[in-house]
Amino acid sequence: MVTFLIRRLAAMVPTLLLVLTISFFLIHLIPGDPAAVMLGPHATGEQVEALRHAMGLDQPVFVQFLKYINDVFHGDLGQSIFFHKPVSQVLLQRAETSVLLALCSMVVVLLIGIPTGILAAIRAGTWLDQFFLTVAILGASIPTFWLGLLLMLAFAVKLQLLPSSGFPSIFETGNITNLRYLILPSITLGFANSALLARMTRSNLLEILKEDYINAARAKGLAERVVILKHALRNAAIPVVTVMSFTFAGLLSGTVVTENVFALSGIGRLVVESVLRRDYPTIQGIMVVVSFLYLAINLITDIAYGILDPRIKYA
Amino acid sequence: MRKWVIGAILVGLVVLGGVGQEPQQGGILRIASIGEPPTLDLMVVTSDLASSIGQHIFETLFTFDKNYAPIPLLVDTYERSEDGTEVVFHLRQGVLFHNGKELTSEDVVASLERWKNYGVRAPIFFKNVTGLAAVDRYTFRIVFSEPFGPMESLLAFNNGGPCILPKEVAETAGPEPISPDQYIGTGPYKFAEWVPGRYIRLVKFEDYQPVTAEPSGYGGRRTAYVDELRFIPVPEAGTRVAGIQADDYDYAMDIPADLYDAMVADPNINTFLLTPPIFPLLFMNTKEGIMTNQKLRQAILAALDMDPILQAAYGPLSEANGSIYPKGTAWYTEAGVEAYDQANVARAQELAREAGYNGEPIRFMASTSYITHYNMALVITDQLKQAGFNIDLQIYDWATLVARRADPGLWDMFLTHHGPVPDPSLLTPLSPTYPGWWDTPEKNALVDAFNRATDFGERYTIWEQIQALWYEYVPVIKLGDAFTLDISSTQVKGLDDPHHPALLWPYFWNVWLGS
Numbered sequence: 082m083v084t085f086l087i088r089r090l091a092a093m094v095p096t097l098l099l100v101l102t103i104s105f106f107l108i109h110l111i112p113g114d115p116a117a118v119m120l121g122p123h124a125t126g127e128q129v130e131a132l133r134h135a136m137g138l139d140q141p142v143f144v145q146f147l148k149y150i151n152d153v154f155h156g157d158l159g160q161s162i163f164f165h166k167p168v169s170q171v172l173l174q175r176a177e178t179s180v181l182l183a184l185c186s187m188v189v190v191l192l193i194g195i196p197t198g199i200l201a202a203i204r205a206g207t208w209l210d211q212f213f214l215t216v217a218i219l220g221a222s223i224p225t226f227w228l229g230l231l232l233m234l235a236f237a238v239k240l241q242l243l244p245s246s247g248f249p250s251i252f253e254t255g256n257i258t259n260l261r262y263l264i265l266p267s268i269t270l271g272f273a274n275s276a277l278l279a280r281m282t283r284s285n286l287l288e289i290l291k292e293d294y295i296n297a298a299r300a301k302g303l304a305e306r307v308v309i310l311k312h313a314l315r316n317a318a319i320p321v322v323t324v325m326s327f328t329f330a331g332l333l334s335g336t337v338v339t340e341n342v343f344a345l346s347g348i349g350r351l352v353v354e355s356v357l358r359r360d361y362p363t364i365q366g367i368m369v370v371v372s373f374l375y376l377a378i379n380l381i382t383d384i385a386y387g388i389l390d391p392r393i394k395y396a
Numbered sequence: 397m398r399k400w401v402i403g404a405i406l407v408g409l410v411v412l413g414g415v416g417q418e419p420q421q422g423g424i425l426r427i428a429s430i431g432e433p434p435t436l437d438l439m440v441v442t443s444d445l446a447s448s449i450g451q452h453i454f455e456t457l458f459t460f461d462k463n464y465a466p467i468p469l470l471v472d473t474y475e476r477s478e479d480g481t482e483v484v485f486h487l488r489q490g491v492l493f494h495n496g497k498e499l500t501s502e503d504v505v506a507s508l509e510r511w512k513n514y515g516v517r518a519p520i521f522f523k524n525v526t527g528l529a530a531v532d533r534y535t536f537r538i539v540f541s542e543p544f545g546p547m548e549s550l551l552a553f554n555n556g557g558p559c560i561l562p563k564e565v566a567e568t569a570g571p572e573p574i575s576p577d578q579y580i581g582t583g584p585y586k587f588a589e590w591v592p593g594r595y596i597r598l599v600k601f602e603d604y605q606p607v608t609a610e611p612s613g614y615g616g617r618r619t620a621y622v623d624e625l626r627f628i629p630v631p632e633a634g635t636r637v638a639g640i641q642a643d644d645y646d647y648a649m650d651i652p653a654d655l656y657d658a659m660v661a662d663p664n665i666n667t668f669l670l671t672p673p674i675f676p677l678l679f680m681n682t683k684e685g686i687m688t689n690q691k692l693r694q695a696i697l698a699a700l701d702m703d704p705i706l707q708a709a710y711g712p713l714s715e716a717n718g719s720i721y722p723k724g725t726a727w728y729t730e731a732g733v734e735a736y737d738q739a740n741v742a743r744a745q746e747l748a749r750e751a752g753y754n755g756e757p758i759r760f761m762a763s764t765s766y767i768t769h770y771n772m773a774l775v776i777t778d779q780l781k782q783a784g785f786n787i788d789l790q791i792y793d794w795a796t797l798v799a800r801r802a803d804p805g806l807w808d809m810f811l812t813h814h815g816p817v818p819d820p821s822l823l824t825p826l827s828p829t830y831p832g833w834w835d836t837p838e839k840n841a842l843v844d845a846f847n848r849a850t851d852f853g854e855r856y857t858i859w860e861q862i863q864a865l866w867y868e869y870v871p872v873i874k875l876g877d878a879f880t881l882d883i884s885s886t887q888v889k890g891l892d893d894p895h896h897p898a899l900l901w902p903y904f905w906n907v908w909l910g911s
Binding site: 112113246342 | 442514519571576794795796
């Protein structure tokens with residue numbers, strides 16, 4: 082296992098380097114200039130050139146790339162052109178929102194996805210199964226934009242039970258009740274993302290429930306609840322864990338629509354804004370961090386397989 | 397009879413409730429904005445949002461009253477020499493920066509020097525400046541090679557303009573925007589904090605030294621009643637509206653036109669149509685390509701029916717007005733306007749024939765970064781195709797469009813909008829270097845004469861000639877006027893005062909939170 086871990090961690094380095102290289106050159110291929118975007122339409126060509134020179138953007142692309150790689154290996158992700166702050170600082174400020182939103186949304190995903198998948202499986206072919214399948218399709222089909230605004234109108238405007246938008250930092254204010262700002266966005270995201278988990282849980286559980294050892298367990302007189310939750314669900318877990326892990330990774334990095342609707346300053350919104358502003362260092366920093374997250378979650382998922390199924394061994 | 401009496405009592409209560417309402421101190425005014433500005437260094441950017449926020453921190457030598465006429469702000473008095481080339485300014489005394497330092501002429505000269513080197517709108521001002529120097533602690537002098545009519549307007553316009561900084565900040569500032577710890581001005585609010593993506597906080601400057609004159613627009617006495625202004629980026633318009641309704645925000649900027657009726661009908665919301673309006677412009681490439689043909693440009697102008705174009709983008713918050721400046725402003729004129737909004741397909745086709753147009757593609761750029769631009773582009777394309785023009789509509793994000801329009805080989809027309817400017821000298825179509833490149837001897841001569849004149853009557857006469865030429869040469873087509881809609885909770889007081897008109901960059905001094 083240790084060898085496996087070391088090998089996987091070592092393999093992350095060339096992967097991240099490749100991501101860095103591709104993203105750097107791809108971003109610089111996009112037309113548009115951060116200096117021109119920043120100064121606006123009334124700036125003269127000379128003013129734009131002066132700012133480009135001050136920012137180092139007039140250097141050859143390859144020179145900029147080498148400087149950037151050198152900085153990254155020294156732990157420096159560069160300075161955001163838009164925020165005039167280290168990219169690492171900009172990302173850290175967004176991390177709280179993104180991580181907490183992803184965790185809260187994941188709770189909603191699990192609370193909706195797994196029970197509905199189980200119930201749909203054990204009542205397969207009945208009206209309950211059809212009902213849960215319909216709910217799952219609705220979840221996958223309803224635009225998060227629309228659902229978010231609807232929840233906002235209902236719970237924030239009409240009932241005045243929850244805040245409409247924004248999220249004051251828990252770390253800065255020390256106020257844990259600020260989590261209530263994430264309730265509506267979490268439900269919005271959780272409902273949309275629970276559909277796939279529900280369907281995956283249902284279909285895998287259905288396969289497992291046909292196995293001989295399930296019949297044997299029932300024949301032994303075990304309670305149905307024990308048969309389902311202890312024996313069947315565990316064996317159906319591996320594909321479900323895969324879906325959960327990639328859902329979580331997606332929630333961490335790509336929820337721009339929900340972040341826009343609820344005015345949350347997360348990573349998703351930062352990516353889109355940075356691309357529109359041509360804030361190259363921030364875009365590259367996000368690429369590196371998100372790639373690392375996906376690799377790390379992938380690794381954790383592989384380790385989880387070994388725990389769930391003792392037959393899986395890592396050399 | 398009874399109902400009449402009850403009604404009269406109710407009206408009386410409402411009137412009495414409004415009259416004599418004393419401003420209240422304190423509180424945090426939460427303002428939902430459309431996003432974040434690129435910087436608050438107003439000299440080097442022309443972002444409207446930067447001006448909306450930064451104007452509370454930084455002040456200029458002049459400012460604009462409720463009629464959008466320039467009046468002194470940091471300047472107390474000034475005199476012009478007889479030939480109009482030399483202007484001596486006397487500063488108000490005892491004005492303090494946010495770091496406690498008194499404003500002197502050295503700070504002004506250093507700020508103007510920095511503006512000269514890096515300010516976005518400085519080239520127009522400094523084109524004919526031959527001297528700039530401090531005379532004594534509160535006096536400085538500017539010398540021009542010839543009289544310069546727009547002087548006060550340019551010194552008042554903070555958007556890419558000469559905001560006054562402490563000397564030690566101005567002297568070390570280069571082309572890059574100054575950092576937040578250098579946001580030191582003389583305004584009624586001082587910079588406190590900028591948490592990216594969350595808010596920008598400005599707090600009351602307790603030692604602010606206001607002008608004593610009655611408030612009038614941006615001018616006159618500025619009083620900071622609320623303790624803190626908090627600008628919160630809320631990109632989604634529906635969320636800004638819901639936030640006002642849910643009492644999470646007090647003021648919300650830039651509400652879409654299709655929500656206007658609903659906002660007016662809501663008794664808990666006040667609506668504001670900001671003036672002067674912005675105006676969408678269709679720029680023609682007069683430097684290279686098919687649009688160098690004046691007859692063809694006139695043909696495009698003849699084909700356009702402005703009302704559907706404006707309705708597609710701005711709905712009821714638009715007006716088909718051909719004068720570059722709207723009615724009620726000092727520069728309004730109808731010179732040349734008979735060519736506006738012709739909607740005459742036959743005339744357009746005749747002009748196109750005279751131009752020798754044979755159906756060549758006309759490359760038309762627009763951006764989805766501004767949904768109003770995109771909506772207008774679709775209608776314009778349809779109208780022009782109906783008139784027989786071969787339009788190649790190319791849609792880009794704004795940064796890409798800006799990059800492409802710098803190359804005259806890549807486009808024939810592009811769509812943008814223009815913010816109101818206090819003086820025609822600031823209109824981008826009049827700049828020979830702005831994409832479109834209207835650079836003809838006749839126009840340049842008129843603009844030079846316009847800038848040399850100091851008497852308003854004389855300047856107005858020349859402006860009429862410029863507008864008439866604009867409609868004859870057609871370097872740019874003005875599509876109409878569009879009004880920005882902002883809203884506030886009814887708890888926000890002072891915004892509906894006649895001395896506090898809703899101007900394009902909303903301002904929050906002389907504003908307080910009611911109970």
